[in-house]
Amino acid sequence: MVRGKTQMKRIENATSRQVTFSKRRNGLLKKAFELSVLCDAEVALIVFSPRGKLYEFSSTCMQKTLERYHGHSKDVDVNNRPAETSVQQWRHEAANMAKKVEQLEITKRRLMGEGLGSCSMEELQEIEGQLERSLNNIRERKVHLFLEQIEKLKEKQRALSEENALLREKCEVQHQLHQAAQKEAQINLEDDQHPDVETELFIGRPEGRRVSSYL
Known part of the structure; x- marks a missing residue:
């Protein structure tokens, strides 16, 4: 008996629809x-x-397969995105950046004390708070730099004191050597100024020396 061709449309009978779903579901899982x-x-x-x-049904892990699918879908979406969409996105980002730059310029002028006529009381208080915080940061940085300078000057002072002590020791040693050289030169000068002393040479007994001295 030849089986008739099934028409591709919704089966109206609920029982037949459920039977067909069960058969084809099992076949689909088997084919997968x-x-x-x-x-x-x-x-x-x-x-x-x-x-x-x-x-x-999953041949490996359903979660990993789904993550792989989502990653592939994102890549395909980015690669297939029309160029016009990219241009519009860049224009939108450029407009946002221009607004941010304009707002920063306004904030800068207000911090410099310009364009305050349109500011409300809350905005003025906020600007005042920003200036106070900035001033505190500047003062803290200034104190930090002063302390660093003082510490460097102390280190320099200690180094100069040590160098001065070494120079003082050298000067004292040189002064002592100079004084010793002057004393030695004075002694030599005195020796040169005294003439040679003539001594009487007598050979013989001491008694004979006394007799001769009376004669």
Whole structure:
């Protein structure tokens, strides 16, 4: 008996529709399994019944397959995005940047004391608070730099004191050497100024020396 061709339209009879769903669902799951085994493919299949019941098949891990799918979809969406959309996005970003620059210019002028006529009391108080915080930061930085300078000057003073002590020791040693050289020169000068002393040489007994001295 030749089986008739099934028309591709919704089955109106609920029982027939449920029977057809069960048969074709099992066949679809079987085909997914065969495809994954025969072709070494990563297959993930998700089916919800008309009553909302979930049927799924995954050759590896459903979560990893879904993450891989979402990542691939994002890449395809970025690569296939029309050039006009990119241009519009760049224009939108440029407009936002221009607004930010304008706002920064207004804030800068207000901090400099310009264009305050249109400011409300709250805005003026906010500007005053910003200036006070900036002034405190400047003072803290100034004190920090002063302390660093003082510490450097103290280090320089200690180094100069040590160098001065070394120079003083050298000067004292040189002064002592100079004084010793002057004394030695004075002694030599005195020796040169005294003439040679003649001495009487007597050879013989001491008694004979006394007799001769009386004679």
